Amino acid sequence: MRLDEEVIAHIEALTGTVDASSAVVEEVVARLTRAFMEGGKLLVCGNGGSAADAQHIAAEFMNRLRLDRGPLPAVALTTDTSVLTCVANDASYDDVFSRQVEALGQPGDVLFALSTSGESANVIAALGVGRGRGMYTVGFTGQAGLATMSACCDAVLAVPSGDCARIQECHEFVCHYIAGMVESRVFEWSPPAKPGTGSEQA
Helix, strand or coil: CCHHHHHHHHHHHHHHHHHHHHHHHHHHHHHHHHHHHCCCCEEEEECCHHHHHHHHHHHHHHCCCCCCCCCCCEEECCCCHHHHHHHHHHCCHHHCCHHHHHHHCCCCCEEEEECCCCCCHHHHHHHHHHHHCCCEEEEEEEHHHHHHHHCCCCEEEEECCCCHHHHHHHHHHHHHHHHHHHHHHHCCCCCCCCCCCHHHCC
């Protein structure tokens, strides 16, 4: 596929995601904002490229996206190699995230679970434990994973594509939007009015 064709495929996937999931995204923004304001936290998990995305997402909350502000508590469950390898070795790789959710998750917390296929056993297991602990569970997947993830999530964002690269690109875009909206709401910030609009008009 040529570069221009890749760009067109990216735009189509992103536009389809926004058209299909804008209401879901806004619900996630509202629930995550409330969780942070009530003292809760965000846990994030995924495998492979989605593991990298999980760490990226957590970093946007722990540090900042656009505002100079205090940290928001977010933990990527993909980063502690001792925990990951001892659980995988002593029990099963299917338990590497669910064990951490069982230890860290509390009622009112939020779990972001990323699986482009929607079939990752360790991600599905984490969602099950999260729901059992009263967490708000959000699945990020592709079109093929919609049915599976809908059965174990409070909210699902499914990119209408079967291409792993397009799915992950759309997940990153949506998570940047969520992070920006949540930090602006938690810290009561809004962008300044453009010249010639709003209160500056006379």
